[in-house]
Structure formats: C-alpha cells, structure tokens
Amino acid sequence: MQIVAQIVFLIALVFGISFFVRNIKKMLRNIKLGKTIDRSDNPSERWSKTLRIAFGQSKMVRKPVSGFLHVIVYLGFIIINIEVLEIIIDGLFGTHRVLSFMGGFYNVLIGIFEVLALLVFIGVIIFWIRRNVLNIYRFLSRELKGWPKNDANYILYFEMVLMTLFLVMNAADYQLQINGAVHYAHEGGIIGGFPISQFIAPLFEGLSNSTLIIIERGAWWLHIIGILFFLNYLYYSKHLHILLAFPNVYFSKLKPKGEMDNVEAVKKEVALMMDPNADPFAAPPEGEEEGEPEKFGASDVMDLNQVQLLNSYTCTECGRCTAECPANQTGKKLSPRKIMMDTRDRLEEVGDNINKNGKFEDDGKQLLDDYILREELWACTTCNACVEACPIGIDPLSIILEMRRYLVMEQSAAPNELAVSLTNIENNGAPWPYNQMDRLNWAKEN
Amino acid sequence: MAEAIKVPTMAEYMAEGKKPEVLFWVGCAGSFDDRAKKITKAFVKLLNEAGVDFAVLGTEESCTGDPAKRAGNEFLFQMQAAMNIEVLNGYEIKKVVTACPHCFNTIKNEYPSLGGNYQVMHHTQFLKSLLNEGRLKVEGGKFKGKRITFHDPCYLGRANGEYEAPRDLLKKLEVELIEMRKCKSNGLCCGAGGAQMFKEPEPGNKDVNVARTEQAMETNPEIIAAGCPFCNTMMTDGVKSKEKEDSVAVMDVAEMIANANDL
Numbered sequence: 001m002q003i004v005a006q007i008v009f010l011i012a013l014v015f016g017i018s019f020f021v022r023n024i025k026k027m028l029r030n031i032k033l034g035k036t037i038d039r040s041d042n043p044s045e046r047w048s049k050t051l052r053i054a055f056g057q058s059k060m061v062r063k064p065v066s067g068f069l070h071v072i073v074y075l076g077f078i079i080i081n082i083e084v085l086e087i088i089i090d091g092l093f094g095t096h097r098v099l100s101f102m103g104g105f106y107n108v109l110i111g112i113f114e115v116l117a118l119l120v121f122i123g124v125i126i127f128w129i130r131r132n133v134l135n136i137y138r139f140l141s142r143e144l145k146g147w148p149k150n151d152a153n154y155i156l157y158f159e160m161v162l163m164t165l166f167l168v169m170n171a172a173d174y175q176l177q178i179n180g181a182v183h184y185a186h187e188g189g190i191i192g193g194f195p196i197s198q199f200i201a202p203l204f205e206g207l208s209n210s211t212l213i214i215i216e217r218g219a220w221w222l223h224i225i226g227i228l229f230f231l232n233y234l235y236y237s238k239h240l241h242i243l244l245a246f247p248n249v250y251f252s253k254l255k256p257k258g259e260m261d262n263v264e265a266v267k268k269e270v271a272l273m274m275d276p277n278a279d280p281f282a283a284p285p286e287g288e289e290e291g292e293p294e295k296f297g298a299s300d301v302m303d304l305n306q307v308q309l310l311n312s313y314t315c316t317e318c319g320r321c322t323a324e325c326p327a328n329q330t331g332k333k334l335s336p337r338k339i340m341m342d343t344r345d346r347l348e349e350v351g352d353n354i355n356k357n358g359k360f361e362d363d364g365k366q367l368l369d370d371y372i373l374r375e376e377l378w379a380c381t382t383c384n385a386c387v388e389a390c391p392i393g394i395d396p397l398s399i400i401l402e403m404r405r406y407l408v409m410e411q412s413a414a415p416n417e418l419a420v421s422l423t424n425i426e427n428n429g430a431p432w433p434y435n436q437m438d439r440l441n442w443a444k445e446n
Numbered sequence: 447m448a449e450a451i452k453v454p455t456m457a458e459y460m461a462e463g464k465k466p467e468v469l470f471w472v473g474c475a476g477s478f479d480d481r482a483k484k485i486t487k488a489f490v491k492l493l494n495e496a497g498v499d500f501a502v503l504g505t506e507e508s509c510t511g512d513p514a515k516r517a518g519n520e521f522l523f524q525m526q527a528a529m530n531i532e533v534l535n536g537y538e539i540k541k542v543v544t545a546c547p548h549c550f551n552t553i554k555n556e557y558p559s560l561g562g563n564y565q566v567m568h569h570t571q572f573l574k575s576l577l578n579e580g581r582l583k584v585e586g587g588k589f590k591g592k593r594i595t596f597h598d599p600c601y602l603g604r605a606n607g608e609y610e611a612p613r614d615l616l617k618k619l620e621v622e623l624i625e626m627r628k629c630k631s632n633g634l635c636c637g638a639g640g641a642q643m644f645k646e647p648e649p650g651n652k653d654v655n656v657a658r659t660e661q662a663m664e665t666n667p668e669i670i671a672a673g674c675p676f677c678n679t680m681m682t683d684g685v686k687s688k689e690k691e692d693s694v695a696v697m698d699v700a701e702m703i704a705n706a707n708d709l
C-alpha cells in the first residue's frame with residue numbers, strides 16, 4: 001500500500017513538473033519572438049536594484065495597506081515552501097515528517113509556518129475584500145472585466161484553500177499524536193509546534209484514529225497536488241509574477257526615465273542624409289534592391305523587444321500604473337495596464353498560432369488596432385508616472401512610444417494638428433509656424 | 447523698465463575670438479511663446495545680474511526634436527539633433543543651461559549617443575549653483591510668507607530625478623511652500639508632454655491641466671510656481687478655466703527670483 005502511494009506521488013510530481021517546464025519553455029520561446037536588446041550592462045547595479053525592488057519589495061510598500069499585506073503573503077509563501085521540501089521527501093520515500101530529527105528547531109519551524117499560514121490566510125481575505133467589496137479605482141477598469149477578475153479571485157481562493165489544508169493536516173496530526181496513534185506518536189512527546197492548529201484539533205476530538213488518518217492524509221495529498229496544480233496555473237495567470245518579478249526587475253531600464261532610445265536604423269539613414277557628399281536623389285533605385293527596408297516601430301508583438309515581452313508576462317495587473325496615469329484619470333481610453341495585458345494576450349495568440357502551424361501564419365490580426373487602439377496611444381503624455389508607479393519595473397511607455405513610431409514613420413498617421421506641428425519643426429525648426437530667423441526677436445522686444 | 451537686455455550670440459563671441467562660460471539654450475517656447483518669452487527675459491536678467499558670461503545661439507538654434515521624438519517621428523528628431531549637435535560642436539560648447547525641461551532632458555540624455563556631449567543644467571539647477579557660489583543674491587521680501595505650491599515638471603522630476611533645486615530656490619525666497627497631494631515622484635503631469643501640447647486631447651471627461659490645477663487649488667495658493675514653459679501655459683489655462691486668474695498667479699521660479707530682486 002505504502003509503495004503504491006509513493007509511486008502515485010512520483011507520477012504526480014513528474015507530471016506536474018514536466019508540464020510546468022513545458023509551459024515555461026513555451027513562454028521563453030514566445031519572449032524570444034521579440035527583438036534582442038542588450039541589458040547585460042552594470043550587473044552590480046542591476047543586482048542591487050533587484051534586491052531592493054523585487055526581494056526587498058521596496059516599491060510595493062509605497063501603498064502601505066496592499067504593500068504590507070503583500071509582504072506577508074510573499075514572505076509567508078516563500079517560507080512555507082520550505083515545508084514543501086519535506087512533503088516531497090516524505091512523499092517519495094514514504095517517510096513521515098522526515099525533518100523532525102532537527103528536534104526543537106523543527107518544532108519552532110513548524111510553529112512559524114503555522115503562524116505565517118494564518119497571516120497569509122487573513123491577508124488573502126483582506127485582498128479579496130479590497131478587490132470585491134471596496135470600490136478601489138484601480139480594480140474597477142474595464143480591462144479587468146471577465147477573466148482577469150476571475151483569475152485574481154481564483155488565486156486568492158487557492159491560497160485560502162492551500163493554507164487551510166496545511167493547518168487541517170497539522171491539526172489532524174496533532175490530534176493523532178495526542179491519541180498515541182501508530183506512525184504519528186513519538187516517544188519523546190509531541191513533534192512539531194502547533195500554535196494555530198491546536199485550536200482546530202478540538203474539532204477532531206471525538207473522531208477515530210482511522211478517520212483522523214484519512215483527514216490527515218487527505219489534507220496532505222490535496223495540499224501537494226494543489227501546489228502542483230498552482231504551479232501549472234501560473235502560466236495562464238497574472239500570478240506568473242511570483243517567478244518573473246525577479247528577472248523583470250533585473251532587466252529593467254537603468255537610464256534616466258526621460259531618456260528614450262535613439263533608434264539605430266534611423267541613425268544610419270540620418271548619417272547618410274547629413275553627409276554632404278551623398279546625393280539625395282541618386283539613392284532610391286539601388287536602395288530598393290538592397291532587400292526589404294527595416295520596419296520602424298511596432299505594429300505587432302514581434303516588433304517589440306524581449307524585455308517588453310517579458311514585461312507583459314510579468315505584469316500583475318495591479319493597476320498602480322493606471323491609477324497614476326493622467327490620461328486615464330481624466331477619462332481617456334488609455335490605461336497602461338491594458339497596454340501590458342493586450343501585449344500578453346496578443347503574444348499568447350501568436351504563440352498558439354505557432355504551436356498549431358509550426359510557424360507563424362498570418363492571421364490577419366495585429367497588436368495595433370485589434371488590441372491597442374490608436375486613441376489609446378495618442379492620449380499618452382509620456383509623463384512616466386506609470387513607470388514610476390510599477391512595483392516590478394515594467395515600462396508601458398516604451399511600448400506606447402514604439403507603436404507611435406510605427407504610426408508616424410510607417411503610416412504617416414499622426415493626428416492632424418500634430419502632423420502640422422511636425423511639419424513646422426521640419427520646415428522652420430519650431431513646432432509653430434514662426435520663421436527661424438525670428439528666433440532672437442524676443443531679445444529686442446521689451 | 448524698457449531698457450533692452452543684453453543678449454550676446456555665439457556668433458558674436460566667435461567673431462571676438464571669445465568663449466562664454468555657458469550657452470543658454472532658449473528653446474522654441476522661450477523664443478516664440480509670449481508667456482514663455484517673459485521667463486526667458488527674467489532668466490537673462492538674472493544671468494546679467496550674476497555677471498554670468500553667457501551666449502545664445504539665436505537664429506542658429508532649432509527645435510531639439512523632443513516633440514517629434516515623443517510623437518514617434520524618430521527621423522525628424524534625429525535630423526534636428528544632428529543639426530543642433532553640428533552647431534553646438536562647431537562652437538565647442540561645453541556647458542548648456544536651459545529653462546525648458548524638455549530641452550534639458552533631450553540634450554542631456556538623448557544627444558550624447560548622437561555625438562553631442564555637454565554638461566547640461568536646468569535653469570533652476572544653474573541658479574542654485576549661482577546662489578551657492580555667492581554670485582547671485584535672492585531677496586525674500588516680496589514673496590516672504592506667501593502661500594506657494596510647486597508643480598513638478600515631468601521631464602525635470604520623474605524623468606531626471608531633480609526635485610530639490612526649484613524647491614531650494616523657493617525656500618531662499620522664504621515662501622510658505624505647500625506641497626500638493628501629488629508631488630515630486632508622484633506629481634501629476636500638466637498634460638502638455640509627449641507632444642500633447644500640439645494636438646487636441648483624446649475624448650475624456652476632463653482636461654489633464656484642469657485636473658492638475660484642481661490639485662494645486664487644494665493647497666489654496668497665492669502663486670503656482672512652475673519650472674517649465676509648457677507647464678506654465680497649461681497651469682495658466684487651468685487657472686483661467688476656474689476663473690481664478692485674479693487671485694492665483696502662475697510664475698516660473700526664475701521670474702519670482704527676478705521679481706524679488708526688482709529686475
């Protein structure tokens with residue numbers, strides 16, 4: 001019987017992990033559809049930023065309530081997962097509480113896990129209330145309707161269930177030890193600290209040992225299968241952030257926020273145009289034979305860079321960016337969170353397309369217009385409030401800019417008044433129709 | 447005060463075989479916009495007062511390309527940058543000061559990889575350094591104790607992390623500085639950036655400048671201080687939309703200092 005359980009456990013573990021690995025590989029392949037971008041500079045600065053912002057949660061706590069709750073859930077999750085290590089060993093080798101040889105320290109450890117499990121449980125309930133009962137601006141946007149809202153709630157229910165199972169398992173174990181059941185009771189007294197589950201145990205008092213064992217084993221199995229399921233749920237969820245937050249912060253932009261990249265392909269063309277020896281009228285015929293000219297800007301996910309695509313998978317859909325966005329606050333359609341969600345949705349669609357066809361077959365859709373509207377793109381003031389607000393180093397503005405580049409350079413589709421201003425800059429060096437020769441007139445006026 | 451102010455050009459310096467201490471980059475707004483021209487002149491008066499050896503490019507200056515870049519026209523941006531860098535490098539410019547955070551950000555951050563390397567300062571930073579060096583004095587007098595709130599320009603604050611220089615200047619004026627609910631890194635945009643200044647806003651339920659002006663009004667200010675010609679226009683329009691232009695002034699920090707010193 002024991003050996004059967006071990007084999008079932010092994011199969012579940014292998015199945016759960018290999019499915020997860022498969023999803024992660026798919027995700028990496030999708031990210032690599034983007035253009036390469038070099039973010040290998042300044043590793044020490046990148047590490048320290050990762051330590052501060054991802055491990056240290058420094059930007060999370062700018063919103064004290066959700067920040068504090070998250071620190072509990074985050075720490076709780078990481079620490080409680082040490083317990084998973086024991087569960088895996090027990091499952092594979094048919095042992096029970098294999099780490100208990102640590103004695104008093106083990107008791108303290110289990111005690112801490114229990115306290116954290118309770119705190120996580122309470123934290124998650126408050127998260128749920130904030131999401132579903134209180135009218136918090138960033139949870140009310142239209143892009144959260146449907147799946148994103150459900151996804152957020154599923155995660156919270158899941159955490160509640162996992163924490164409950166953990167505590168129930170311990171409570172049953174504790175009661176079994178009190179009852180002196182075989183395999184559970186020890187010579188030296190109670191093993192494990194049960195500061196929380198001891199209050200659940202009284203519920204089990206009248207039960208027979210065999211019922212208790214069923215409860216304890218049942219909770220144990222559901223707990224580990226739940227964790228394996230959760231692991232595989234991540235890929236389909238905004239909860240992928242619990243893994244990606246770290247690399248995402250590491251690869252985020254270190255330069256001043258106001259600095260926007262100078263497009264390399266444009267540099268070459270401008271150098272050519274500025275070259276007094278080049279004949280501007282001679283170039284085109286030969287130029288066309290040199291193969292397809294580079295596409296400027298982005299109309300689809302493949303035109304974005306890999307960090308931008310990683311950003312889209314990492315986004316927690318928290319909406320801190322959107323809450324700070326001046327365009328969104330004044331009722332415009334633009335929501336930086338939606339920019340990230342759309343990018344991920346389209347990337348997934350492209351990925352599925354590749355899975356089905358072996359390579360990407362034109363599906364008549366793209367990120368621009370089918371997901372992100374021009375009206376959204378043109379509402380951005382490039383104020384960087386979204387970038388500043390994001391607790392995990394996501395840069396929605398860079399995607400907006402890249403898509404504007406496509407609109408203007410590939411499609412000449414700037415809004416009318418803007419197009420006029422750009423023409424003014426081109427013709428007379430100012431966005432208004434003044435003559436450049438009048439540029440110093442102010443000094444003569446009084 | 448009708449006397450003409452002294453504004454030497456780089457070409458004049460060149461002709462005399464001299465080099466100025468710093469180039470004052472005036473910018474399009476500072477050159478052409480009626481409101482912004484006042485800021486330009488106030489700043490020039492302060493430069494003259496402090497005995498700073500400065501020059502402008504005058505008719506050789508052209509748009510930095512900031513609105514073009516942020517509108518997505520990278521070509522136009524890089525063309526503008528190339529022309530300006532050619533002029534600046536031709537004059538062997540080392541140090542640039544500008545009263546426009548957009549020009550500041552572009553020349554400081556985006557010109558270097560295109561061949562333009564200069565020390566670039568925002569006028570509030572430059573004025574602060576003049577004060578620290580004792581070259582310029584600031585009189586509290588006129589503004590002492592006045593309720594003033596400062597609107598952070600996105601391209602000075604969030605974009606480049608400079609929040610203190612303008613505030614230090616205001617402190618020197620002994621004003622009662624009252625921060626808005628949203629300030630410094632959390633400051634709300636005035637609505638002009640990213641080339642919005644040059645287009646109609648998208649449909650919504652409010653204009654951004656009105657939303658920001660409402661935040662400023664919450665502090666019940668006598669003056670809304672600004673550090674950017676575009677913010678200045680936006681906030682001025684916002685104050686007008688609230689019909690408060692008689693009780694609330696929008697002033698650039700440089701104008702306030704010039705005004706305090708009776709320049």
Ligand code: HEM
Nearest residue numbers: 053054057060066073074077127152242245316318391392
């Ligand atoms: C590694 C373990 C982690 C766990 C278990 C975890 C868990 C959670 C949970 C349950 C939520 C949902 C909260 C809600 O429904 O409102 C959440 C949201 C979030 N997490 Fe994590 N997280 C982890 C790591 C991280 C890290 C390293 C970061 C980086 C700073 C991070 C940033 C966020 C953000 C920005 C949100 C949105 C929260 C908000 O609404 O303010 N998380 N996380």
Ligand code: SF4
Nearest residue numbers: 325380381383384386
């Ligand atoms: S940069 Fe654009 S998207 Fe981001 S907060 Fe500002 S206006 Fe909104």
Ligand code: SF4
Nearest residue numbers: 315316318319321390
């Ligand atoms: S981009 Fe950042 S701030 Fe915006 S929703 Fe995603 S995680 Fe939150």
